[in-house]
Amino acid sequence: MTALAGSLCVVLAVTALGPFLLWPRTRAGALGVLMAGARRLTALEWIRRSFFFGDRFPEHYEVSGRKILRHLVYRSGTGLLCTLVIGLLGFGVVLAGLLVRGAVQGSLRWDELLTQVVLGSVLLFLDVQGLRSLVALDARLARECFGPSEQELLHRRIDELADSRAAVVQAVDAERRRIERDLHDGIQQRLVALAMLLGRARRGRDPEQADALLLQAHQESRDVLAELREVAWRVYPSALDSLGLEEALGGVSERCGIPVRTEFDVPGPLPRPLETAAYFVVSESVTNAAKHSDATAVSVSVVLDDSTLMVRIQDNGKGGANPAGIGLSGLRSRVDALDGTLYIDSPEGGPTVVTAELPCA
Secondary structure, three states, X not given: OHHHHHHHHXXXXXXXXXXXXXXXXXXXXXXXXXXXXHHHXXXXXXXXXXXXXXXXXXXXXXXXXXXXXXXXXXXXHHHHHHHHHHHHHHHHHHHHHHHHHHHHHOOOOHHHHHHHHHHHHHHHHHHHHHHHHHHHHHHHHHHHHHOOOHHHHHHHHHXXXXXXXXXXXXXXXXXXXXXXXXXXXXHXXXXXXXXXXXXXXXXXXXXXHHHHHHHHHHHHHHHHHHHHHHHHHHHOOHHHHHXXXXXXXXXXXXXXXXXXXXXEEOOOOOOHHHHHHHHHHHHHHHHHHHHHOOOOOEEEEEEEEOOEEEEEEEEOOOOOOOOOOHHHHHHHHHHHHOOOEXXXXXXXXXXXXXXXXXXXX
């Protein structure tokens, strides 16, 4: 009914505005009037789908004029076809009534009755299938008009993948620069100090001073090994391959300078990219909490909820974490590359909560 009413309105509008649409000087104004009426008709269609069928469409989606006109044309065609199908269904109901009356009166032979029942059943099945197809077509037309089409979603997905790929490349470059800075400013300086201590011990003539220098050099070498091991863990934890995500997160807790309480509820193995992303989210968040937030405790929760891995890190620090920082932006790029979502809530005064939702399917 709405399709027929919309078709009638469009035909009357085009007929009345036809001469003005053909004349170049009045074409723009007439087209504006036509589009205003078309938008009102599609607004009624939006209300109809939302009220009777419970459809939910994007509220801030801007529908183009071409989409509106195409929707009205398609809706007019489906409305006429639906009228024909419903008319055939009504005609079939009348014939079924006549058939029942003839069977009751005994004016039909059993072979004629059986033939009519079979043909009527086949036609009824086709009629109902036609109505179902028209219902599905009507819903599809509404989705394409009041929301992004499949082509628009595909283009949006391509843009998201391009952005996530660029973000991953930037995050990898930033991580490489941080590793180079750690090696240059940390380990390299310690190795220079170690070489100087060994040189002083070799040139010294006092045995007690030489022993003291060697003892200091030994301690410096242990510190260098510990820092080198820490840098290697930040690059990629070997325990993730050999022991799994739970044990690797246990290593993060052991190396942290503040207490870390970990809840791990994942019944089975996870894909390797998912484990790697979850590990780095926890490792970076815990490291930031220990270094920058003045926190005294951190809680980590890794839970598999249906087909989504929920990773949540919360500390009791002073808050104020910058989501645009190198570390957190790199985490966001890792999570986005897996079609996940990263939420960072860090008000001034704390607490800081980092939540990552990683799809497993």
